[in-house]
Every structure is written in structure tokens, then in C-alpha cells.
Amino acid sequence: MGEVYVGPDRIGAVPAPTDDLRSLSVPYLDLARAAAEGKEVLEAALLACVRRGRYVLGDEVAAFEREWAAFCGAPFAVSCASGTDAITLALLGLGVGIGDEVLTVSMTCAPTAVGIQRAGATPVFVDVEADRLTMDPALLESALTARTKAIVPVHLYGRMADMERILAFAKANGLLLVEDCAQAHGAALSGRPAGSFGDAAAWSFYPTKNLGALGDGGAVTTARLEVAKKIRKLRLYGYATRNDADVAGFNSRLDEIQAAGLRVNLGRLAAGNARRRAIAARYDAALAAVLRTPPPARAGEIPAHHLYVVRVDDRDAFRGRLEAAGVGTDVHYPRAVHEQPAFAALPRGPLPETERAMREVVSLPLYPQLTDGEAERVIEAVRASARR
Ligand SMILES: Cc1ncc(COP(=O)(O)O)c(C=O)c1O
Numbered sequence: 001m002g003e004v005y006v007g008p009d010r011i012g013a014v015p016a017p018t019d020d021l022r023s024l025s026v027p028y029l030d031l032a033r034a035a036a037e038g039k040e041v042l043e044a045a046l047l048a049c050v051r052r053g054r055y056v057l058g059d060e061v062a063a064f065e066r067e068w069a070a071f072c073g074a075p076f077a078v079s080c081a082s083g084t085d086a087i088t089l090a091l092l093g094l095g096v097g098i099g100d101e102v103l104t105v106s107m108t109c110a111p112t113a114v115g116i117q118r119a120g121a122t123p124v125f126v127d128v129e130a131d132r133l134t135m136d137p138a139l140l141e142s143a144l145t146a147r148t149k150a151i152v153p154v155h156l157y158g159r160m161a162d163m164e165r166i167l168a169f170a171k172a173n174g175l176l177l178v179e180d181c182a183q184a185h186g187a188a189l190s191g192r193p194a195g196s197f198g199d200a201a202a203w204s205f206y207p208t209k210n211l212g213a214l215g216d217g218g219a220v221t222t223a224r225l226e227v228a229k230k231i232r233k234l235r236l237y238g239y240a241t242r243n244d245a246d247v248a249g250f251n252s253r254l255d256e257i258q259a260a261g262l263r264v265n266l267g268r269l270a271a272g273n274a275r276r277r278a279i280a281a282r283y284d285a286a287l288a289a290v291l292r293t294p295p296p297a298r299a300g301e302i303p304a305h306h307l308y309v310v311r312v313d314d315r316d317a318f319r320g321r322l323e324a325a326g327v328g329t330d331v332h333y334p335r336a337v338h339e340q341p342a343f344a345a346l347p348r349g350p351l352p353e354t355e356r357a358m359r360e361v362v363s364l365p366l367y368p369q370l371t372d373g374e375a376e377r378v379i380e381a382v383r384a385s386a387r388r
Helices: 029-034 038-052 059-072 083-093 112-118 137-143 164-170 227-232 254-289 315-322 352-360 374-384
Strands: 075-080 101-105 122-126 147-152 176-180 199-203 216-223 239-240 308-311 363-364
Touching: 029 038, 029 075, 038 254, 059 164, 059 216, 059 254, 075 083, 075 227, 083 112, 083 176, 083 199, 083 216, 083 227, 112 122, 112 147, 122 137, 122 176, 137 164, 137 216, 147 164, 147 308, 216 227, 254 308, 254 363, 315 374, 352 363
Parallel strands: 101 122, 101 147, 147 176, 176 199
Antiparallel strands: 075 216, 199 216, 308 363
16 A cells, blocks of 8 residues: 555564563564464465465465355355455445445545445445444434435444444345445454444455455455355456456456465464453553543444554644653544545535544554563553553
């Protein structure tokens, strides 16, 4: 994503992990640690791909699609080149396109809107619930027009949107539902996995995600066979048969090497999420008294704990104090989507909760390889920084 994506895998000089609290610097994220874990298995899987000489949409991809569908409890998974493409393909696969409006949130990153626009549809932004920061179902009614065709809620930071109410609204109004699950690998609500509420779900395997590839990757999951078939066609130029397209499609394929890496990392996803949950619980217990920690889980919600996001009034100063204490932070995201020039003209209702939250959110280090000592160091630094 080049220079515009100053995302969470932008890391500086990273010290070796240590539990020595006196000298510890804690990087916001360190993907090299994940790669080093069981690296023999990963390297062998990648080397096997190279030796087989099959590079795109082969057996590894097919196996990963089966395994990812099984993990998600979805009948079908169709891989593609990115999470952004997955949103576009899911919408097009469902028949959403030019002239249609899609209700979504601005409390997300640009690709949610980009994915909708690439399908030819117009994103319409609704505000989020005050604390939970996911789509506010109470606001959907006022955003509805004769052109509304679909809803794309985002399970932001790994926290489930209020899917029961959003799904009820979609059904009552004959709207399609595509879940943006880019941050929700392994999340669930009321016993149903993220992605299983809508007509389709879009997943990103960008390396920083709970399930990350070694580069870009994405997938659509769906229970609808005809949708899966259409997306398979769309990701490969629109080919109905070999070298013969009956619809204008894309080149949005997953590489064998990426699929092989994803299969290895999928085997670690549950343990990684459990570790994320433990660190988040530790932060909750230690920090709730000193600043605004994430809201408690909804009844019946299992969050994916993709990011641990606190809210402060003096974000730049707060981050500066943490940086001085050796603790890396990030911001997801510095500007709401509708505040960015490319999306400023899109239709929207009032977005006061989105705009407030985007001024206040700060992400603390949260990844499976973070040591207990580092988590304590973060807590110590936040306590000292939040008190001033
Ligand atoms: C909420 C959300 N939607 C969509 C995307 C797009 O995914 P990708 O970067 O794989 O295109 C991302 C990740 O960057 C995301 O966090």
C-alpha cells in the first residue's frame, strides 16, 4: 500500500524480547517474531511450493479454501488477492453494482469504502455506537433510500457489530448483507462465527491481521453456492470456461506460496487469539481505572482482539509520553473515511460519534508474541502517562 499506508507493521528498530523492565522498549508490533515461531515448518511449506513449480490457484489454495471455510463454519470460501478485493467481489457476486447504495461506516479504514466503490456502488456512511464503535443499527432506517441495496458493517478492532439487529433490519428491508471481517478472524456472537450472519463475508489476510499471509491475500466466505461460483469466475478475468469470459472480471487470485503460509498460520490462529485475549484481559484489569479501555464484550460475544484501543483526550501528548517511555503505539485511524479527500463527497448522515472517536483512539501493543514482561511495561507506562 506504499506511502499512504502507515500501518501497524511499520516498525522501527526492534530490540530482542526481554523481560527486563528497566531497559525494555516495547515495539507496537513485531511481525518478525511471528515469522520466527516454528520457522522450519513455514520455510518447508514455502519451499515445497517453489519445488512443485505451481504458483497461482493450485492445490495449496484449494486446501486453504477448504480449511478456511471449515474454520469459519461456512460452506464455501473463495480466496482472492486482498480484503479490499474480497469486499468488491462479495458485492458483485451478490449482484450489487452501479447505481446501488450500500450502507456502511466511516469508522473504519479507506478500503471498506474503496471495496464498495470498486463494485460500482456508492457507500453511504452511518454513525457508530458511542462506546462500541461499530455500526449503530438504530441509524439505518434514516439512511435508507430507494437505491439502498446492501449493508456492509465492520467488526472493528475484532469486536462484533450488533449483527442480530443489523440482520433483522436487512431482512425487514430486503437488503443484502456483507460483513467486513478483515479484523475479526475467530470472533463470534451468540454462538455464530463472524461472517456467518450475512449473505457473504470479506476477509483480509494482510500480514498484520490475526490470520496474516506473507503479503497480500483475501477471501470471501458464503453459504450460497451460486455466489461462490460467480466470485470464482470474477476473480479470474470472468472466465466461464478456459480462455472464454462471459462477464468482465478481475485478476484477483491467491498465490500458492501465500496459501501455504496461511495454512501454517491458520494452525496457530486459535492459540494466537487466546494469547491476545489474555493480554487484553490483563490490560483491562490494570487500566480501566486510569483511562477509557474498550467496552466489555456484548452478551454472547467472543471478540477476536485484533487491536487494543483506548481513548484519551490528549492523544498526541499521550502517545509522545509513551514513546518517551519506550512503548510503541499506533492510531486506527487518524481520520474517518468521510474526512479523507477521496470520500468527502459521499452521502452520509451526521457522524458525531465517529468524528469524536477518531480524535481519541490509540492502539496499544497487542500481539501473541508480546511477553508478559512487555505487557507489564506497557501497563506501567500507560499508568504513568494517563495520570498527568
Ligand atoms: C476493516 C478493514 N476492511 C478492509 C481491509 C482491506 O484489506 P486489504 O488490506 O487486505 O485489502 C482492511 C485491512 O487493511 C480492514 O482493516
